[in-house]
Amino acid sequence: LSASPCEQVMWNAALHAELLHDHADYGFEVAGSRFNWRTIKDKRDAYVRRLNEIYENNLKKARIDIIRGYGKFTADPEPTVEVNGKKYTAPHILIATGGQPSVPPESDIPGASSPAAGHVAAGRACSDGSASCPRFAGASLGMTSDGFFDLEELPRRSVVVGAGYIAVEMAGILSTLGSESSLLIRHDKVL
DSSP: OOSSHHHHHHHHHHHHHHHHHHGGGGTOOOOSOOOOHHHHHHHHHHHHHHHHHHHHHHHHHTTOOOOOSOEEEOSOSSOEEEETTEEEEOSSOOOOOOOOOOOOOGGGSTTTTSTTOOSOOTTOEEOSOOSSOOOOSSGGGSOOHHHHTTOSSOOSEEEEEOOSHHHHHHHHHHHHHTOEEEEEOSSSSOO
8 A cells, every 4th residue: 555645646546547448358448538647636635635634633623732843852851852942741752753755965876977977867757758858967856756746747758766665656656647667776676
């Protein structure tokens, strides 16, 4: 299963595309079906906003405080977290870290500054329909997996760098929805 509602919606869209592709094998004639990225993006974003509102309302009803900010445990004898300069003490403390992808600095990408460097970097997707993406120095011109959800249109070609489940899932979704996709990995197998 996908890790987030955004990913789940996109996985479901890809599943529907795959099922449509196989309909003729089961005797169904489906003519003229087209995929519209804008429609799924708008509906997905509205769905996630609605879910977030529901979750927040449920927490408020349960009288659970949501404290947003950078937190750290203190050396106090009781379990204590300091967030934005204010201390919170409780017998049980839940820290929801909320992860963010990291992009390596240009200096950590072998060959990034070389004129012979190819046109591939961390998740760079070519949406202009050209035969190849323009040459560029590296990861700063790519996108992270979070950027996938900000795409305004389905790229005609895409390159996903990574071998973890998110990279494999994103490459599969992009490919199934119609993007010519490649998955680049540095070892001999995925996952």
